[in-house]
Amino acid sequence: MNLIQQLDNMFNPRSVAIIGASNTMGKWGYNILCLLLSDKSREIYAVNKNEAEVIGRKAYQSVVDVPDNVDLAIITVPFKDVPAAMEDCVRKGVKSVIIISGGLAETGEEGAQIERETAEIGRRGGIRFIGPNCMGYFNTASGINTVIFLPPVTKGPVALISQSGNSGQSIITSASEMGLGFSKYVSSGNEADLRFEDYLEYMAQDDETKLILGYVEGFREGKCFFERAKEITKVKPIVIVKAGRTQDGARAALSHTATLAGSDEISDAAFRQVGVIRVDGIDELIDVSMLLLGQPLPRGKRVGILSIGGGMAVMAADAVTSQGMELATFSPATMERLDSLLSRRWSHGNPVDIGGDRFNYECLWPLIEDENVDAVLLISPTATRSFIDWFAVYAPWLTGLDKLRKVVEEQDLKELEKVKGMMVKHDKPVVFCSMGITVVREGGVYRYIEQNHLIPFATPHRAAKALARFIGYSEYLHSLK
């Protein structure tokens, strides 16, 4: 069996045993069993050497006693008992194991010794395993999920590989709030057997995955990662949060997942050379993902800015140029069209500040159609609290506001559909930015922008930073041609 087949088995078990199943709420062996039981499509077996029953189900003394094949064993026992549990898995003929238990290589020599011993038992028995010191995985296609305390995750094109369980939680939670759906996730832990680069190869050939995200503290085999990544990024983008940038961060990484972070400058250059998009934090990871999934690849770095207000226009211009992009010089035709659309107060150049005029999508079309513009940054009140709510409070004598609200929402939706159409037709990204005002997460407009990955960025700076990374990836792909 090759790696892909092994991982396919790992991610699609028909029967699962949990070694260390517990009756105590809060313990890993209880919490994970709850999750496993919530999906009825496979057989679940509880293993506990001291209990006859766990959560009302028969418990087996050892995984060896389970009267069925066991496709996957999940080990949650204390660290000293891990090798024995692994031995049992070998005797049972289990081929896929997840070791949740921590307290191993990340804690010092005693744990490292036990971890090596466990890995050796697994290797001899032909077992592939995830962990130890991890939170397991999920696969939304097969429904298997061992990751506790997550909000509901929707199916989608994003795969995540995380060397940190809690960073993984944060990434999935934040991404879900932004409407991103997942194909597969794995919390890789200490990587005593399967490593980041193995999962990467698996996600690369996975049809459900269109975008691969990673949280990385260090690579066991950097060379291997970069070689594989180079091939993958031609087809699927890879975005990585590489933590342990600073000396102190690197030291913290060592005690966290026993990884050597390596020189930050070297990995920065290496990421760039293979087309991996490196970001600094979870917020940026999600920002870039939104663009990769929702926008056409830009052809260059000349940005047109359209802003509802002057202050935002200034901050956006700052953000765009400080991120290494350029402000586009509009064609005469664009200038003429804007002149005819806007009152004399508009800024007469890029950024387009519409002055005191009410925001109107008509001003966006000239920018999208201008050959001198590669991408548009749009600072508009999209999906923010409607001005109609304000009138309802301060002009209570006005009638028909509810009807007007409906009309405005329907019109906004139509305009957004047109924006999407223009983006696709002209192959040009239009990045939304919300002027720092909270997006209202309800109604048809929100549903539309969520589905199309157009939820506005909170600040021009965040929008520009994500756009710069997106353009960098686009330039990389062009450089290969």
Next chain:
Amino acid sequence: MNLIQQLDNMFNPRSVAIIGASNTMGKWGYNILCLLLSDKSREIYAVNKNEAEVIGRKAYQSVVDVPDNVDLAIITVPFKDVPAAMEDCVRKGVKSVIIISGGLAETGEEGAQIERETAEIGRRGGIRFIGPNCMGYFNTASGINTVIFLPPVTKGPVALISQSGNSGQSIITSASEMGLGFSKYVSSGNEADLRFEDYLEYMAQDDETKLILGYVEGFREGKCFFERAKEITKVKPIVIVKAGRTQDGARAALSHTATLAGSDEISDAAFRQVGVIRVDGIDELIDVSMLLLGQPLPRGKRVGILSIGGGMAVMAADAVTSQGMELATFSPATMERLDSLLSRRWSHGNPVDIGGDRFNYECLWPLIEDENVDAVLLISPTATRSFIDWFAVYAPWLTGLDKLRKVVEEQDLKELEKVKGMMVKHDKPVVFCSMGITVVREGGVYRYIEQNHLIPFATPHRAAKALARFIGYSEYLHSLK
């Protein structure tokens, strides 16, 4: 009358006339009149030369016809009619004016000429005015408010001066969402008469204001600003978003509010020398405000990190050191106490990664009490969705979850009160960070952290950036002693 008395009159009018009052929803003269009418504590007069009534009230042909003193006139007429409206104000003896109308100096020579003419009329008549090309102001103490489309603003210690109306809107909206309350706000527009530095002087002596925020594109009299700021920052912190950092941004500022942004390096150094905290965007402005209002001034830059997870600990260590702060070296006593509180899996150093243990505030006290720690960065699940919600879905057989939820919330609240007490007692900031997971904006825990300005930051990077600015201000104040 000195400037302070003049501005006191401006911010506390007993009677207001709106010149350009309108019956058309959406026009400035309609929208602002709605706001004015919503506060019954002063006389409001509508002026419109073509209408007999506006919003059901008698309209006067000219402000001169108003049968009462007019303390404040608000001008919303088209730009060409502004000088005549100002003449009328002079004839009426009005002393305070707000010119909302735009289309003046920011649009070119014709507008600049009209602006100069208007300013000259005002000067001769002894009028002080805000604007033109602005959104006016509010004063939560007197209840006057001309700023349309704002959410409800609560009274509080923050004053804001903004050279951009839309940036002001964004700042107030975002700040309100984070529980910050305001004393006064002014949108200063083109500053043809009253300037940023005048408002600054007024806010400095205002008893309701404890913190002054500014959005700045450029100063008309930089020297004057910096001299005044130097005196003020000894007593009240000033935080400024200075836009127009880049050449393109500066050019955009010119067409926005007709200001010359000046050299960015020079203003950066000048801000530092007078103790003004400069930030890059609205999000940072609010982040720093939370610390200034909610935290004791730190004595130094040695930061202790306590994290619920290893990945977050690594990113926090990166963030702290890349922002120029140091990771504290814990005293032996702190190490011993942490050893006794945590299982062997903890990271045994700074950052404190509690490993697989459940988060416990007990681990926070040693850090706060350690003389080697100046500030604590706490990455915890404070006010995030409770794990109990998760059990309610995945372990529906469990009873008593609602009761447990109450117990947990009460305990959390008690712990937070203890954190606050310890912060004050030891004069040490404890900066909360939420691991990227959305804070749940309801319940007693949220109300407590909102009132105490302890709402967790979304990422370690944002927390560290704000903390670094806060420490910079503290170091500045110490350097004066």
